[in-house]
Amino acid sequence: MTNLSIYTIPQLKQLTARIEKEIAKRESVTKSDLLKKLTKLAKESGLSLDDVLGNATPAPAKARKVSPKGTATRKEPLPIKYRHPSNRDLAWSGRGRRPQWVEAWLAQGGAMSALEIAAQKMEKRSMKQATEAQPVVQEPPAEVAAG
Structure with missing residues (x-):
């Protein structure tokens, strides 16, 4: 070298x-x-x-859906179905492989229904906080033009 x-x-x-x-x-x-x-x-x-080669051509890959601007469309995240009761950061949609925190919860004798209820409570809280956080808009009083 x-x-x-x-x-x-x-x-x-x-x-x-x-x-x-x-x-x-x-x-x-x-x-x-x-x-x-x-x-x-x-x-x-x-x-x-x-x-x-004509018989061995691979199947064409599925084309991505493209928005009119030319960027790939993003799927919306699935709604949260299960949430850890004491840690709001741990959430799962219920699709795909179970997260480790769910497995640990079940291994300790917890029930899936408790995680589902926790998710519903968190959703209600976040909805309530969102409505409270919206500022009340008041229209300014009409000024009387001096003439």
């Missing part, structure tokens, strides 16, 4: 460009050699390469 610390920055950049060109050249040669080998194998079997 060559010690690269003896090269200057321009020399290193030139070396990088040469390496990238060599990599592209070798990839091209490798692809063409492989294509020749595959064509030969297909021909020996009495098929064309198009026949072989």
Whole structure:
């Protein structure tokens, strides 16, 4: 391996460009050699390469739904169905694998219904806090124009 610390920055950049060109050249040669080998194998079997590849094309990947602006649409998070009674940060929608905190809760003899009730209570509290937090907007009194 060559010690690269003896090269200057321009020399290193030139070396990088040469390496990238060599990599592209070798990839091209490798692809063409492989294509020749595959064509030969297909021909020996009495098929064309198009026949072989036509039957083996992978199924197209599902296209993402794209909004009109060109960004991918985001799914809304699922509503919380279960919440830890003493730690409001621990929540679960009920879909997918059970979180460790749910498993621990059940292992200690807790019931899923208790987690469900805790989630309902937290939702009611957050709704109440949201309505209380909204400021009351009063219209300013109409000023009488002096004339």
